[in-house]
Amino acid sequence: EAQVTQNPRYLITVTGKKLTVTCSQNMNHEYMSWYRQDPGLGLRQIYYSMNVEVTDKGDVPEGYKVSRKEKRNFPLILESPSPNQTSLYFCASSIRDRVTDTQYFGPGTRLTVL
Amino acid sequence: GESVGLHLPTLSVQEGDNSIINCAYSNSASDYFIWYKQESGKGPQFIIDIRSNMDKRQGQRVTVLLNKTVKHLSLQIAATQPGDSAVYFCAERKSSAGGTSYGKLTFGQGTILTVHP
Numbered sequence: 316e317a318q319v320t321q322n323p324r325y326l327i328t329v330t331g332k333k334l335t336v337t338c339s340q341n342m343n344h345e346y347m348s349w350y351r352q353d354p355g356l357g358l359r360q361i362y363y364s365m366n367v368e369v370t371d372k373g374d375v376p377e378g379y380k381v382s383r384k385e386k387r388n389f390p391l392i393l394e395s396p397s398p399n400q401t402s403l404y405f406c407a408s409s410i411r412d413r414v415t416d417t418q419y420f421g422p423g424t425r426l427t428v429l
Numbered sequence: 430g431e432s433v434g435l436h437l438p439t440l441s442v443q444e445g446d447n448s449i450i451n452c453a454y455s456n457s458a459s460d461y462f463i464w465y466k467q468e469s470g471k472g473p474q475f476i477i478d479i480r481s482n483m484d485k486r487q488g489q490r491v492t493v494l495l496n497k498t499v500k501h502l503s504l505q506i507a508a509t510q511p512g513d514s515a516v517y518f519c520a521e522r523k524s525s526a527g528g529t530s531y532g533k534l535t536f537g538q539g540t541i542l543t544v545h546p
Contacts, residue, residue: 319472348533358473358518358536373533405472416461416522416534420472 317342319421321406327427328396336391336424338406346409347389348373348418349381351402358405364389396428441543448509450540452502452519459521463534464493464504467516476504476517506542514544 319340328334340347348363350373360373364383378400380392389408393400403425407418442448454462460481465473479486479493479502486493492505502519516539523535 350536355538357538358520360533363533407472416463417475417478418463418473418534420465420474423470423472 317419319406319408319419321404321421321424323424324422325425327429329429330397331395334393334396334426336393336404336406336426338389338391338421339387340389340406340408340419341387342408342419343386344408344410344419345386346418347383348407348409349379349389349391350405350407351375351400352405352423353402361391361404396426398428400426401428402426438538439541439543441545442509444509444511444544444546446509448504448506448513448542448544450504450506450517450519450542452504452537454500454502454519454521456521456523456535457497457500458523461522462493462495462502463520463522464491464502465518465520465536466513467518467539469515473518509542509544511544511546514542516541 322337345366349361350358352358359375361375361379362373362381364370367383367386370381370383383389403423405423406421409418463478464476466476467473477488477491477493479495484495490507494503518536518539520534520536
């Protein structure tokens with residue numbers, strides 16, 4: 316089954332404790348992206364990657380890091396989480412060409428930083 | 430700044446009625462638009478898309494209309510069912526220079542659609 320998976324689905328942590336949220340897709344998509352979703356603010360892009368070893372900042376990259384060492388994986392790293400990073404996070408992947416840009420989203424990771 | 434927004438944050442309809450969800454966008458350089466559906470506890474799910482060289486596109490029970498003159502996008506759902514209850518997002522993609530479409534997606538805040546049996 317074609318899908319995007321994220322782990323963990325739920326995480327409660329404390330300020331300053333490094334964490335990683337994993338994302339994996341089995342559709343051989345080149346493009347992957349991370350979003351955060353907050354009430355009243357909608358989906359905002361954190362980082363994206365157009366291919367292996369190619370990453371770039373989205374709208375709200377501060378406090379986050381990503382890596383793309385393999386095509387299927389795109390982990391999101393919070394080196395020193397803070398309470399304002401409490402949010403619902405989504406990973407997405409797509410083929411992304413000139414014609415279409417259908418992004419497939421993972422189930423989400425709800426992060427709480429105390 | 431550039432934004433994608435929705436006219437109505439909530440919409441309640443009766444089962445069997447047609448639903449229309451609206452979206453206004455501000456970036457005239459956008460070349461591609463998508464509608465997503467997000468059910469409670471799930472990630473957004475692709476519904477239908479449309480390129481800027483079209484003004485209408487139909488899918489199964491859904492139609493997207495694009496009016497570039499007034500920068501308006503709408504999603505029409507025919508014979509709305511309780512399973513259609515969800516938050517619906519529109520998103521736009523701005524074409525990058527040179528025509529290679531690697532611009533990022535900008536999402537609207539969403540409209541909550543509630544379908545009453």
